Amino acid sequence: MLKQHEEFVQNLIRQIQDDERFVGVLAAGSMAKNSMDQFSDLDLILVYLPTFKTDIMRNRLHIASQFGHLLSGFTGEHVGEPRLLICLYHGPLHVDFKFVTMEEINDGVETPIVVWQRDSSLEQLLNQIQFSYPLPDxxxxxxxxxxxxxxxxxxxxxxxxxxxxxxxxxxxxxxxxxxxxxxxxxxxxxxxxxxxxxxxxxxxxxxxxxxxxxxxxxxxxxxxxxxxxxxxxxxxxxxxxxxxxxxxxxxxxxxxxxxx
CATH class of the missing domain: 1.20.120.330 (Nucleotidyltransferases  domain 2)
Incomplete structure (x- = not known):
């Protein structure tokens, strides 16, 4: 992982581990594949407790603003994923956040890696899921x-x-x-x-x-x-x-x- 990406992720972990609403952070995309370069964005999955769903979905931009100098952000309805928040931070650095509950993790199409977890339940769940990327019909x-x-x-x-x-x-x-x-x-x-x-x-x-x-x-x-x-x-x-x-x-x- 490049310095800019690593610093962002470490700052995010410091911020989110004190937020009781969240149980873990996963990474997908090039970070999960260990293939990042200077042009890579970050694809992060923020896993939260379902009790806080309304609060989190309403305040995603505010949450994202705590992780760095947020220049702009918007939700992903245009790509059919309203849980997605697409952000540009000062750097510049592109970060895609997906906000999901534990029950929604298996909606993914590729195997993510654990970046941070409050306990081992997140990793245990990932080990039970068979992710597969949809092939063309x-x-x-x-x-x-x-x-x-x-x-x-x-x-x-x-x-x-x-x-x-x-x-x-x-x-x-x-x-x-x-x-x-x-x-x-x-x-x-x-x-x-x-x-x-x-x-x-x-x-x-x-x-x-x-x-x-x-x-x-x-x-x-x-x-x-x-x-x-x-x-x-x-x-x-x-x-x-x-x-x-x-x-x-x-x-x-x-x-x-x-x-x-």
Missing amino acids: VQWIEDRFWVWVHYAATKLGRGELFEVISFLSFVRETVLGPLILMQHNSLPNGVRKIERHAPELIEELEETVPVHEKESCYNTIKSSISLYLYLRRYYESDIQIKLEAQQVSIKYLEEVYEEM
Whole structure:
């Protein structure tokens, strides 16, 4: 752990161990994996007694302000996690706090480590839980992918190129990146650290990144389709291929391009 991160964590422990509402602090992310670098944020889980739930959830920003010079903080409804508090401290240092009760710990998707605990009950609980990161549902992707291709083609035909660019970013985050990372036995978390885990496919991914120009948008849609078909082949025996949807959507994309 780097000095800035370590100093923050130690100060947090000093503050929280005197607060009867809390029973422990866990760490997830790169701290749990012992892979932190100078650009890492801190992912901390603050475990509290359920009796204090209303009080803690109402006063999370105030609690976070006691751990350092808090510049700004906000809750995580935009990522579907209202228990999350995303903070920026002077340094600057990014810290994500998740406030949970003991009963909510098993909602996590990766195994955390104990940073501090009031007694051994927290560690004992962690030893009983099997955490697992959710893998992409390839059938879910296949059911949607060709509808998405048709959508992109309509926006290309209309000249809404920024919408096409946004769509292709969505495809990399939701489809291509996770499938690539899964093939490399890495957490299928969008395109996070994909340069490190799949360097041999970076050139193919680069070909899915367009500029604001019709020809580029068309070519990158095609490249996204090609890369998806390459990745899909690992799962074709286990899913229902939407072959007709695939053929119709690709044909429509070509027709739109020919009329441009």
